[in-house]
């Protein structure tokens with residue numbers, strides 16, 4: 282009985298649960314996309330919400346695919362902390378205020394397209410990273426080497442270090458360009474840079490501890506392509 286309760290509270294997921302959670306997120310994605318498609322004047326908000334739903338959906342799906350034994354609701358990455366929620370709330374607020382005060386700012390088609398393309402590239406790279414890293418990927422930094430943890434240097438990891446951070450960074454920057462939000466774009470650039478710089482500085486010494494010379498050699502050959510992080 283205790284064991285069963287533990288499993289429930291751990292949030293371990295059955296295939297049925299996985300498909301129903303994914304279906305619900307898929308439905309949110311579809312509805313947002315439809316709103317974006319049919320709202321001719323300002324489709325950005327619909328596209329933004331579908332991108333948000335798709336992003337979190339894929340985080341969960343990839344974890345369910347490669348780590349079915351530990352997948353839980355946390356894998357949706359919805360519990361990213363206050364900074365993340367405040368950042369997106371600020372983005373939506375800025376969009377709505379400027380839509381009311383300076384609607385022409387939101388009409389700049391060229392900027393919207395650039396934002397959309399950056400966002401799609403970010404999402405693609407993030408998902409490719411999770412795909413190639415498979416069970417070596419974890420949402421939280423690993424402080425101890427698991428026996429089955431191997432250094433991934435193939436696929437998207439052959440071209441860049443930390444592709445999942447690259448993807449997250451550019452996806453988030455892309456959302457603010459898509460929404461034509463100059464204030465939040467500056468804020469996102471600053472906060473994302475600090476966040477990923479600190480994260481990489483914490484992660485890399487551990488990777489050197491786990492994989493020694495192999496990681497040092499790998500690091501020499503692969504840039505991050507995140508601005509101001511070599």
Ligand SMILES: C[S@@+](CC[C@H](N)C(=O)[O-])C[C@H]1O[C@@H](n2cnc3c(N)ncnc32)[C@H](O)[C@@H]1O
Pocket residue numbers: 410414417418419420421422423424431432433434438442443444445446447484488
């Ligand atoms: C959130 S994942 C991020 C992975 C990587 N930093 C990226 O952006 O694609 C964090 C975990 O991935 C592991 N990791 C990072 N790079 C790795 C690599 N090239 N091969 C294997 N594991 C890696 C770290 O040990 C850490 O626990």
